[in-house]
Structures are given as structure tokens and as C-alpha cells.
Amino acid sequence: MSFFTKPTKAKATATVRAKDDGHDRPVPWIENRPRSMTDVSAQEEVVQVLRKCLESQNLPHLLFYGPPGTGKTSTILAMTRDMFGPELMRSRVLELNASDERGIQVIREKVKNFARSTVSQNDSGRSCPPYKIIILDEADSMTSDAQAALRRTMENYSKITRFCLICNYVSRIIEPLASRCAKFRFKPLPVEQSKAKLAYICGQEGITHEAGALDQVIDASEGDLRRATMFLQSAHRLYTNQALTAPAIQEIAGVIPAQRIAELTSAWQSKSYEAIRTAVDQAVWAGFSAHQIISQVHDAVIDGAQWTSLQKAQLAQLMGAVDKCLSDGADEHLQLLNFMMQASKLVA
Known part of the structure; x- marks a missing residue:
């Protein structure tokens, strides 16, 4: 179902339409709020x-x-x-x-x-x-x-x-x-209910998706159903007439590939400034957000078994300080480089 075309009477649609001077106009799917x-x-x-x-x-x-x-x-x-x-x-x-x-x-x-x-x-x-x-x-x-x-x-x-x-x-x-x-x-929506809601939208809009695509939408949205709906609509518009895949959702949501995160954490072991700078430069030049990098590195550290509890606590404290600097408007490249160098000392 095209987002910009008027739905036919024979098929229900989740797309909201508002009246403007007597004419129907399309609005984002997230505006399809509950009526009761x-x-x-x-x-x-x-x-x-x-x-x-x-x-x-x-x-x-x-x-x-x-x-x-x-x-x-x-x-x-x-x-x-x-x-x-x-x-x-x-x-x-x-x-x-x-x-x-x-x-x-x-x-x-x-x-x-x-x-x-x-x-x-x-x-x-x-x-x-x-x-x-x-x-x-x-x-x-x-x-x-x-x-x-x-x-x-x-x-x-x-x-x-x-x-x-x-x-x-x-x-x-x-x-x-x-x-x-x-x-x-108000608590974040459970995975089952979020997936059921997204599946309902897919059914109403005629969206086909491969196994794991909706799970990727839910993971990227972190319990935010509004964000998940926007990811779904954006992916549908970009990949029209194609089945949505998990990599496509990652591209839309700006999720950094796991291999890139592994390269960053592996650079800590080298203790080499050149290796760390190269890893940071490649991540920045790829257009990834520093906030997203810190968030996914944090998840990798928490789930990783190669670091001790003390190292995880120290890294989390360091990431909190870097995140505060980024929120205050600090330079992303310098903050990432500083974080990587200090992290390499903590995991020695």
C-alpha cells in the first residue's frame, strides 16, 4: 500500500487521513492513535x-x-x-x-x-x-x-x-x-505486544517481511512503539515492493553492525594509538553517531565475558562521562578517541 495514495474502500488501511479544506491528505502512521x-x-x-x-x-x-x-x-x-x-x-x-x-x-x-x-x-x-x-x-x-x-x-x-x-x-x-x-x-511495551502491533500494521498496509525483520525493528526501537512504527514506515517506503529484511531495518534505524563494534573493542587490546585512531576514524567516516557507538559498545561490554566485573564498572563509568560530554555538545571524534584510549588502559 503506497503511503501517498488514497486507500480503496475495499481494503482497510492503517494510514491515517486528515481533512484539510475538504480534501484528504496523508499523514504519518504514528498519527493513527487509538480512538477509544x-x-x-x-x-x-x-x-x-x-x-x-x-x-x-x-x-x-x-x-x-x-x-x-x-x-x-x-x-x-x-x-x-x-x-x-x-x-x-x-x-x-x-x-x-x-x-x-x-x-x-x-x-x-x-x-x-x-x-x-x-x-x-x-x-x-x-x-x-x-x-x-x-x-x-x-x-x-x-x-x-x-x-x-x-x-x-x-x-x-x-x-x-x-x-x-x-x-x-x-x-x-x-x-x-x-x-x-x-x-x-507507563512501562515499555512487551516484545510480544509490540510485535503483534507491528504485524497488524504490516497486514493493513500490505507489507511483506522476512523472519527476524520485526524483531530487529523492536530491538532498534527499544520499547518505543512510535519509533518502531516510523522505522517500519521508512523501510517500507525505501524498499517498496520488496520484503523487509533485518539488514534493511538496521540501515534505516542507524544500527551499527556487530562486526564494527567488535573491531572497536578489539582495538583496545592492541594498546596502539595508531590502531585505535584508525578504528575510530573508520567509524566516524562511515557516518555512525557517537551516541549510537557508545550505546552499542556499552551493550557489548555488559554482555561480554572477557572483561571482569570491575572492568565493566570502570568502562560504564567512563562511558557515562563521555555521553555527558556528547550531550553538552563536545566534538564526537575527539570524545570517541579519548574514550578508546582510556578504555585500552582499563582493560590492560
Whole structure:
């Protein structure tokens, strides 16, 4: 199934289509979010509790946290759709991405104005609770002042407005704010459920794949279903009319071949600066990311039997320091070379 062509009525498709001025336009597969709570994959404990809240219509403030791509935003959007219906969602639900609008001014203007506004008239004929919902995605990117202002807003308008904070790192949410919310931890999707979801997408889009291809997608995405879906769509577009293979997925995901990682770790034994520099130069010239190299070297070290527990701990500490430097914007080539030279001394 072509991503850019309109699907026929005879065949269902997982490709989402949105209306723009009366015309259909294709959008990425990751936008095919669950339409209701029954469509949410995994997270059984969270879904069970939220369904109870739906039945009683007594919803507390919510705090969803966990790794990206585990269904946090999709779950709350599916819940609000079940709660209000598509007609009332426009007036009852405000969704903001706090990573873009994270200052105190946004809290004082957009959030506060929406929170204190009266609840819109319910003309849909369905039973729904008498309050609105404000969804703040990436709430851990909000400044401390903005979070403090949000706490006061939550206190003043809790009778007519509920808040749902979504974040990756709950430790970055101030305690006065977190204590006012019911916390729900979203776990990485199990391999079986991720594979079943990807197989469903392949069936809907007419994608053929060889054995091991979906396993490679799951390994490369590290439990992130959104990333896995993007890998699958990118590979399908690149290898149209071909069966997807594990090497093809590795190429799309930027996974470094195991042989290249073995060459880097083997260079430690040489104790030669020239040999180490050659291995690093070849990896950099091949276009591999330094972050990806460090990540896969870390996995190789942890699984390797040729290093002692003390050496593994020392190498992990060294890789943590290098990863911090890379995150701060240090030169990748120099950081990799420095890491390799220090690692060669540790494994002596």
C-alpha cells in the first residue's frame, strides 16, 4: 500500500487521513492513535483504573510518566474522546505541549483563562462530567516558576477543570504539583505486544517481511512503539515492493553492525594509538553517531565475558562521562578517541 495514495474502500488501511479544506491528505502512521480506551495497547493496570474513573465520572488530576512511545498521550486523548465525544472535545479539552510553551506567561494566560472559563453547554445528548480537561504534554520541560503557578491554578479551579500532566521524567516535576495528581507509570511495551502491533500494521498496509525483520525493528526501537512504527514506515517506503529484511531495518534505524563494534573493542587490546585512531576514524567516516557507538559498545561490554566485573564498572563509568560530554555538545571524534584510549588502559 503506497503511503501517498488514497486507500480503496475495499481494503482497510492503517494510514491515517486528515481533512484539510475538504480534501484528504496523508499523514504519518504514528498519527493513527487509538480512538477509544479499548484500542490502547498494553498498560493494562492504567487502562483498568481509568475505565473505573470513566464509569464514575470522578476524575482526579493525572500525572502520566514513562519512556517515550509508550502511549501516554494516546491514552489520555482516547479517554477524553470516550468521556466527551468528538463534539464536545473541542470545547472541553485543551492540549498544550509544554516543551514549546513552558514559561510562566503561558500558565497565566492560556492555561488559566481556559481553566476558569465556564463549562460549555452539553447539547450532545450524552452523559458527561461537568468539567474540562487540560493536557500538558512534556510537562517536565516546564520551568519551576511555571510549575509553581500551575499548582495555584489547579487549586483554584479544580471544581471545573482537571489537569493531566505528561512527562518522561517524574523527578523533574516539583513535589507540590506531583502530590496533587494520581500518578500512572507507563512501562515499555512487551516484545510480544509490540510485535503483534507491528504485524497488524504490516497486514493493513500490505507489507511483506522476512523472519527476524520485526524483531530487529523492536530491538532498534527499544520499547518505543512510535519509533518502531516510523522505522517500519521508512523501510517500507525505501524498499517498496520488496520484503523487509533485518539488514534493511538496521540501515534505516542507524544500527551499527556487530562486526564494527567488535573491531572497536578489539582495538583496545592492541594498546596502539595508531590502531585505535584508525578504528575510530573508520567509524566516524562511515557516518555512525557517537551516541549510537557508545550505546552499542556499552551493550557489548555488559554482555561480554572477557572483561571482569570491575572492568565493566570502570568502562560504564567512563562511558557515562563521555555521553555527558556528547550531550553538552563536545566534538564526537575527539570524545570517541579519548574514550578508546582510556578504555585500552582499563582493560590492560
